[in-house]
Structure formats: structure tokens, C-alpha cells
Amino acid sequence: MAGTWIEVDLDALVNNYQEVTKHLHPESRCMAVVKADAYGLGAVEVALALEQVGCEAFAVTKVEEGLILRMQGIKGIILVLGPSAPEEWPEAVKAELQLTISEISSIAELNKVCSDLNKEVSVQLKLETGMGRTGFRLSELEELALTLADTPRLKVMGVYTHFARAAQRDKSYTLEQYEQFKSMTSRLEELGINPIWQHVCNSAAFLDYPEWHHDFVRIGTLLIGHYPGPGFGGKLNLRDPWTAKSRIVHLREVPKGTCVGYQSIYCTKSATQLAVIPVGYADGFGLAPHFVPQGWLDFLKIIIKNFAALFGIYLSQERIDLNGRTVPVAGKIGMQLTVLDVGMQECSLGDEVRIPLRRTVANPRIQRKYKQNGRIFSERILEEGVSRVSTEYSR
Numbered sequence: 001m002a003g004t005w006i007e008v009d010l011d012a013l014v015n016n017y018q019e020v021t022k023h024l025h026p027e028s029r030c031m032a033v034v035k036a037d038a039y040g041l042g043a044v045e046v047a048l049a050l051e052q053v054g055c056e057a058f059a060v061t062k063v064e065e066g067l068i069l070r071m072q073g074i075k076g077i078i079l080v081l082g083p084s085a086p087e088e089w090p091e092a093v094k095a096e097l098q099l100t101i102s103e104i105s106s107i108a109e110l111n112k113v114c115s116d117l118n119k120e121v122s123v124q125l126k127l128e129t130g131m132g133r134t135g136f137r138l139s140e141l142e143e144l145a146l147t148l149a150d151t152p153r154l155k156v157m158g159v160y161t162h163f164a165r166a167a168q169r170d171k172s173y174t175l176e177q178y179e180q181f182k183s184m185t186s187r188l189e190e191l192g193i194n195p196i197w198q199h200v201c202n203s204a205a206f207l208d209y210p211e212w213h214h215d216f217v218r219i220g221t222l223l224i225g226h227y228p229g230p231g232f233g234g235k236l237n238l239r240d241p242w243t244a245k246s247r248i249v250h251l252r253e254v255p256k257g258t259c260v261g262y263q264s265i266y267c268t269k270s271a272t273q274l275a276v277i278p279v280g281y282a283d284g285f286g287l288a289p290h291f292v293p294q295g296w297l298d299f300l301k302i303i304i305k306n307f308a309a310l311f312g313i314y315l316s317q318e319r320i321d322l323n324g325r326t327v328p329v330a331g332k333i334g335m336q337l338t339v340l341d342v343g344m345q346e347c348s349l350g351d352e353v354r355i356p357l358r359r360t361v362a363n364p365r366i367q368r369k370y371k372q373n374g375r376i377f378s379e380r381i382l383e384e385g386v387s388r389v390s391t392e393y394s395r
Helices: 010-022 035-039 043-052 063-071 086-094 104-117 138-149 172-190 203-208 296-310
Strands: 004-009 029-033 057-060 077-080 098-101 121-126 154-160 197-199 216-219 242-247 250-254 272-277 319-322 325-328 338-341 352-355 367-372 375-380
Touching: 004 010, 010 029, 010 043, 010 216, 010 367, 029 043, 035 043, 043 057, 043 063, 043 367, 043 375, 057 063, 063 077, 063 086, 086 104, 086 121, 098 104, 098 154, 104 121, 104 138, 104 154, 138 172, 197 216, 203 216, 325 338
Parallel strands: 004 367, 029 057, 029 216, 057 077, 077 098, 098 121, 121 154, 154 197
Antiparallel strands: 004 242, 242 352, 250 272, 272 338, 319 325, 319 352, 367 375
């Protein structure tokens, strides 16, 4: 009996993809962003499902992620968004991945790798317009054009940029980035560089700026059933493809005043049942990314939560769905075991619970079960110690 697993509803994923394509500019296509194991859903099964309904392009961050997709049969365009290293280039070129070029120093060496293999590589140029991460600046474009003129093995297929604040209410910074992008692409044309494709839109920009859809929109957040911010809700008919589940593996009645877990921060207020589920922070449960407060209200919420915790009141404690009712976590979440206060209502060993487990922090070794038409048709299990996903798939 599997203790903890994640069900991924591929019908919901396909629904979200089709919702996006309904709102696409007629000349544009959706590039599905399946980086970070498709935000935890499983990049291979997600890409296979999307390719079956017409998706022709995928984006990842690392060469390794792109190679996994190719090895598992993905035939469409695969763009590597992040920087790559020379030792990765031979396999990337052989697999016909499209590499992002964001610094001049790498161009000549990549060309030599292609020459040694007697192959060409399709590349896309990343322009730095305000994200402050990677990409060419306006002052570098002339040198870029001269360098590319001497590297015939590199075929420039696309040019793109990435918006830093597209999900925020103040649109002025995004507008400045877009104007910078248009200025830079015009300069590239003057220098004789005319990529086939341009793309700028992430999920937020896709919703707010349909006139900027260009040749591709890069969609990740919307595909996994989330909006990029609270102001976007209701614009599409999204479905959540992700359900994290576990089972009760230990159950015991305890009297009032029973202390639970490390530091005994939780004591039962009456006679109750304590249930143990085999999931903890090593699986990503209870972990949350660090967010910088976006205003005084956010800052005040953080202060209140921490002040309450000082007195043993945990306002953000995780709550679990058990047989249609919500039960609290009792005490601290452990590394691999968590205790629930399930009350005196009837429940049993083996009962399923639903866990609020964040996609991007969920341990990849948690079993993924893939559903279509209401039934599980595929499973993915990674063995302990395995760091890269290769052949642990069965459809």
C-alpha cells in the first residue's frame, strides 16, 4: 500500500492548454513551459499529453531536461531557456535542442562543437530588457552580429525576452521592457539578423497583452491550473490537475492534554484520535517559497503570524482533508511523518487524506499517478537516490 502519492489529471492539463489556445492570436502558438519537471507534475507525461493535442513547442531551463524529453519521444521544438555549458553541447546538438545564446563568449566555441560534429544547431537570442538575469544588452548587439557572421553552424531561429513584473498591477515597467525589446529587435534587423520567431509573453503577459503574442507565448503557470496573480482570476476556465494524497498509517485514541511532536507545541484540548501520515518536510510538505512583501498589508500579515507563533498560536498551520472534512496538523511537521488531530469521528487505518503540497517543492520521488478519462493509466516511481529522470516511466 503506497503511503503517499500524487495524482495528475491529464484531462485537466489538456483543458488548460485548450483554454490558452482559444485566446491565442491567430498567428501565435503556445510554447508549453515544462521546466522543473513540469512544475512537479512530471515533464514527460505532461509533454506527451500536450503533444497529442497539437502542442508543437516546449521550453525547459536545462539541457538535461531537454534530453529527457527527447529520450522519451518528444518530437517538437525544445528550447533550453537557461545558459548551457560546453560539455553539454554535443548531446544537445545531436538531440536537436534549441539553445539560448545570451553571451558572446560562448558563440565561437559552440560553432566549433557543431563543426566537429558536422552539424548545425538552432539557437535563440535572449535579450536583456529589465529582468537583470541573462541576455544581450543593446550595447552588445553590434559585436553579436559580427560574431554570428563568422559562425555559420549557428542558425538563429528566434529572439525573446522575459518580463520581470508582468503579474503586477503597475504596468509601466512591463511597457518599458517591451519598448526596449522592439528597439533591440529593430537594431538586430539593421545589423542583418532576422530571426524567424519573436516571443515575449509569459502567462501574465499572455492574458494582459494579446497584441504581444507574436510567434509564441510561453505558458507554464496557466497550464498547471494557476493564475499568475489574484487580479487574473476568472479569465480562463482552468482546472487543477494536481492532487496530493496520503494514507493513515497509525491511529490511536489519546486523552485530553496529550502533547504531540517536537518541542510539544501542540497539546490536545480534549480526548481525540491522533493519526499519522507518512509525509513530512523531506517530501516538501509544509515548505513554502520565500516571498518579499509586496506592500504594507503583506508585511503586517507576516508580523502578525510570527507574533502569534510566539504564544503558541499557529495561524498558517496546514490543514488536511479527511473524508470530506478538514482536520488540523497536530504540532510540528516532521521530516517524514506528520500527526493529525482527527477528532472522535469515525476513521480507519488506510483512509486517504488530501495534502496541500506545493507542486514545485514536492519531492520528485513521490509516486506520480497519471489519469485520463477518470482512470489511472500510468505511474512514475523514482528509486531512492535517483537524481535524474530517465526510464522510470510506464504508460
